[in-house]
Amino acid sequence: MQEASPKPADRPPCPQCGSTRIHIHGVTHSGTPNFRCCDCRRRFVADPKKGPVPAAKKELVRQLLAERVALRAIARIAKVSRSWLQAFVNDIYQNETPWEPGPLKKN
Numbered sequence: 001m002q003e004a005s006p007k008p009a010d011r012p013p014c015p016q017c018g019s020t021r022i023h024i025h026g027v028t029h030s031g032t033p034n035f036r037c038c039d040c041r042r043r044f045v046a047d048p049k050k051g052p053v054p055a056a057k058k059e060l061v062r063q064l065l066a067e068r069v070a071l072r073a074i075a076r077i078a079k080v081s082r083s084w085l086q087a088f089v090n091d092i093y094q095n096e097t098p099w100e101p102g103p104l105k106k107n
């Protein structure tokens with residue numbers, strides 16, 4: 001079955017450079033058309049349902065991590081995905097560990 005492709009008038013302008021030379025670049029896993037800008041090559045969807053995690057939510061996650069709340073509990077409280085949370089924790093660990101732990105001591 002062939003899906004109806006959006007007419008050129010339905011194509012949104014590029015969110016990065018504002019160009020209207022937009023190419024249809026397949027569909028997402030949920031069937032929403034993907035677009036690609038012919039000028040800057042940016043790929044995007046017309047009306048994204050999700051965006052980046054806001055800074056306020058990241059701060060909440062940091063506070064919960066400081067309280068040593070379990071990761072699954074943090075994901076439920078802050079309504080973030082577990083995969084995003086694990087990547088966030090890994091990033092904090094990699095960039096903000098104040099010292100190098102070094103090899104374990106043998107007793």
Ligand SMILES: [Zn+2]
Nearest residue numbers: 014017037040
């Ligand atoms: Zn563009």
